[in-house]
Amino acid sequence: MKRTGERSILFEGGAYVSASACVAGKKEGEGPLGDTFDEIISDDLLGTDTWEKAESELFKKAVKMCAEKSGKMMDEIGALFAGDLNAQIISSGFAARELGVPFVGMYGACSTMIESMLTGAVFVSSGAITPVIAAASSHFCTAERQFRTPLELGTQRPPSAQWTATAAGACMIDGIKTEIQIESGTIGRVIDLKIKDAAHMGAAMAPAVADTLFGHLSDLAISLTEYDRIITGDLGKYGLEILKELVKKKMKDCPSGLFYDCGANLYSDEQDTHAGGSGCGCIAGVLAGHIMNQLKEGTYQKILLLGSGAMMSVTSSLQGESIPSISYAISLKRC
Amino acid sequence: MKRTGERSILFEGGAYVSASACVAGKKEGEGPLGDTFDEIISDDLLGTDTWEKAESELFKKAVKMCAEKSGKMMDEIGALFAGDLNAQIISSGFAARELGVPFVGMYGACSTMIESMLTGAVFVSSGAITPVIAAASSHFCTAERQFRTPLELGTQRPPSAQWTATAAGACMIDGIKTEIQIESGTIGRVIDLKIKDAAHMGAAMAPAVADTLFGHLSDLAISLTEYDRIITGDLGKYGLEILKELVKKKMKDCPSGLFYDCGANLYSDEQDTHAGGSGCGCIAGVLAGHIMNQLKEGTYQKILLLGSGAMMSVTSSLQGESIPSISYAISLKRC
Numbered sequence: 178m179k180r181t182g183e184r185s186i187l188f189e190g191g192a193y194v195s196a197s198a199c200v201a202g203k204k205e206g207e208g209p210l211g212d213t214f215d216e217i218i219s220d221d222l223l224g225t226d227t228w229e230k231a232e233s234e235l236f237k238k239a240v241k242m243c244a245e246k247s248g249k250m251m252d253e254i255g256a257l258f259a260g261d262l263n264a265q266i267i268s269s270g271f272a273a274r275e276l277g278v279p280f281v282g283m284y285g286a287c288s289t290m291i292e293s294m295l296t297g298a299v300f301v302s303s304g305a306i307t308p309v310i311a312a313a314s315s316h317f318c319t320a321e322r323q324f325r326t327p328l329e330l331g332t333q334r335p336p337s338a339q340w341t342a343t344a345a346g347a348c349m350i351d352g353i354k355t356e357i358q359i360e361s362g363t364i365g366r367v368i369d370l371k372i373k374d375a376a377h378m379g380a381a382m383a384p385a386v387a388d389t390l391f392g393h394l395s396d397l398a399i400s401l402t403e404y405d406r407i408i409t410g411d412l413g414k415y416g417l418e419i420l421k422e423l424v425k426k427k428m429k430d431c432p433s434g435l436f437y438d439c440g441a442n443l444y445s446d447e448q449d450t451h452a453g454g455s456g457c458g459c460i461a462g463v464l465a466g467h468i469m470n471q472l473k474e475g476t477y478q479k480i481l482l483l484g485s486g487a488m489m490s491v492t493s494s495l496q497g498e499s500i501p502s503i504s505y506a507i508s509l510k511r512c
Numbered sequence: 513m514k515r516t517g518e519r520s521i522l523f524e525g526g527a528y529v530s531a532s533a534c535v536a537g538k539k540e541g542e543g544p545l546g547d548t549f550d551e552i553i554s555d556d557l558l559g560t561d562t563w564e565k566a567e568s569e570l571f572k573k574a575v576k577m578c579a580e581k582s583g584k585m586m587d588e589i590g591a592l593f594a595g596d597l598n599a600q601i602i603s604s605g606f607a608a609r610e611l612g613v614p615f616v617g618m619y620g621a622c623s624t625m626i627e628s629m630l631t632g633a634v635f636v637s638s639g640a641i642t643p644v645i646a647a648a649s650s651h652f653c654t655a656e657r658q659f660r661t662p663l664e665l666g667t668q669r670p671p672s673a674q675w676t677a678t679a680a681g682a683c684m685i686d687g688i689k690t691e692i693q694i695e696s697g698t699i700g701r702v703i704d705l706k707i708k709d710a711a712h713m714g715a716a717m718a719p720a721v722a723d724t725l726f727g728h729l730s731d732l733a734i735s736l737t738e739y740d741r742i743i744t745g746d747l748g749k750y751g752l753e754i755l756k757e758l759v760k761k762k763m764k765d766c767p768s769g770l771f772y773d774c775g776a777n778l779y780s781d782e783q784d785t786h787a788g789g790s791g792c793g794c795i796a797g798v799l800a801g802h803i804m805n806q807l808k809e810g811t812y813q814k815i816l817l818l819g820s821g822a823m824m825s826v827t828s829s830l831q832g833e834s835i836p837s838i839s840y841a842i843s844l845k846r847c
């Protein structure tokens with residue numbers, strides 16, 4: 178393990194993704210990435226009586242499936258690094274109760290999956306605990322209840338609004354070499370350019386993503402072209418455009434098509450989700466399925482993942498506060 | 513860094529507490545530990561217009577003071593590991609926005625301080641990022657709003673209820689040797705014995721503390737008497753009694769007076785807080801002041817800290833769920 182620059186880490190001791198699994202809702206299953214999920218849920222209550230319990234089931238499914246794919250029993254998992262959007266991260270906390278695995282609760286809003294992978298990779302690469310699972314989930318109905326208006330109101334959504342994905346993703350991180358290495362990571366800072374519109378989260382989060390991206394490149398003394406693709410989650414269509422503008426202002430060598438946003442690609446235009454997907458489960462599910470597939474197939478040799486999270490609550494918004502945001506980065510390399 | 517046993521870590525690379533600071537409210541300042549806080553706040557709004565903003569100010573004060581005491585500027589801090597009880601950890605998130613320091617959001621309810629110290633110690637000891645600050649806060653008024661009933665209702669509290677401390681504590685963790693070493697840590701599991709009474713959190717949390725304590729002793733192949741004192745935070749008076757019962761059932765060599773609960777000692781009987789203090793800020797504030805003083809003075813050579821957290825939310829409680837709990841452990845040694 179080696180610190181590089183101000184806030185970046187090189188996982189020299191070795192941290193590898195040894196298995197991944199993702200579960201998604203019906204709407205996500207009908208989208209362009211539908212066939213990349215391990216399981217599509219047709220009932221958004223998953224047989225429970227509340228959406229929060231359902232999200233916890235979704236989370237549990239992804240973690241269990243990830244362990245199964247790796248050929249490991251749950252009691253062989255050293256720790257679970259995870260969180261979700263619900264107050265007091267109840268989806269992951271209650272799931273951890275059933276799973277019985279040592280649990281490290283994380284919160285980085287929609288960046289939680291990448292925050293958890295970065296932290297988990299430090300534990301694994303340093304030999305503290307291994308293997309670990311990093312996981313995150315979100316559910317459209319729990320997030321609307323948590324952050325916006327009761328679904329029953331049928332409130333109209335503006336074009337900049339993102340659709341919280343009903344999805345969960347889990348990645349096992351191991352010290353034993355596999356074909357996908359977690360090479361480096363960068364910790365984010367809380368950045369706030371005073372956006373107050375909870376229906377325009379991409380605009381609030383883009384500056385935090387730019388800050389972490391610039392910090393990462395500077396800390397590692399590399400340029401954008403080090404990566405075959407820079408994958409964000411989840412800025413949505415408009416947030417992604419803002420990020421590109423911010424990058425182009427600072428860097429002239431920005432190849433077009435370098436950026437890919439998980440949220441902007443989760444649904445088709447016909448699915449009417451406006452700016453695209455969001456939620457902890459969006460980048461978690463897309464990473465654990467689609468992106469892992471692409472790395473394994475050799476579509477990319479090396480990518481940078483930038484998870485982004487909006488760190489407000491309904492209380493802070495009601496108190497007139499703006500939306501502070503954060504972004505964590507990890508790079509994945511095909512070995 | 514070395515893993516030992518199932519879920520424990522020996523910080524062999526070195527993790528030391530290089531500074532600590534704590535700030536507390538008026539009531540806490542009037543209690544038996546009043547003179548151990550660096551600053552007592554007389555105005556529980558700290559000049560802001562909401563309790564949540566006030567808690568964020570309290571948090572910020574503790575972190576800034578901790579950095580000042582260490583002689584470091586804020587931009588020399590590698591990362592801040594922190595959380596609080598508010599939904600989406602807004603107290604620490606908004607404070608991190610002002611502090612400008614790389615931020616790793618954690619959530620372990622009232623165990624957050626020890627969870628953050630354990631995680632921070634892994635980053636420091638492995639050389640990933642150093643120095644770091646671990647911090648946590650709570651505020652009586654934000655917690656009542658978050659978990660119970662509006663304060664304006666004046667709801668009567670049962671004798672088993674704990675009083676959420678208005679307090680914040682911060683500890684700097686460095687790789688350079690100081691007089692206090694973080695020697696080992698143990699990750700908790702989510703344990704739930706189906707307690708549903710949110711006014712009897714100690715009963716819900718005691719089994720999680722026992723589980724982590726037994727795991728710690730077993731992983732390190734040591735006995736209770738390895739430690740001069742085993743410090744919990746925060747079981748309160750009744751929870752502490754339950755923990756002692758659980759320990760005595762399993763271990764015959766349990767010295768009386770070995771256990772000390774931060775919550776049970778934060779207020780005097782005359783202060784009418786019933787079962788004692790609780791909240792992320794309770795163990796954080798007592799650790800950063802009173803306990804650090806005792807270690808420096810040589811009252812103890814080696815102690816075990818067990819933070820305990822109740823991982824429910826108001827939503828899970830309204831949905832009929834019980835209170836799942838977790839506990840993280842770190843041991844501190846006088847060098």
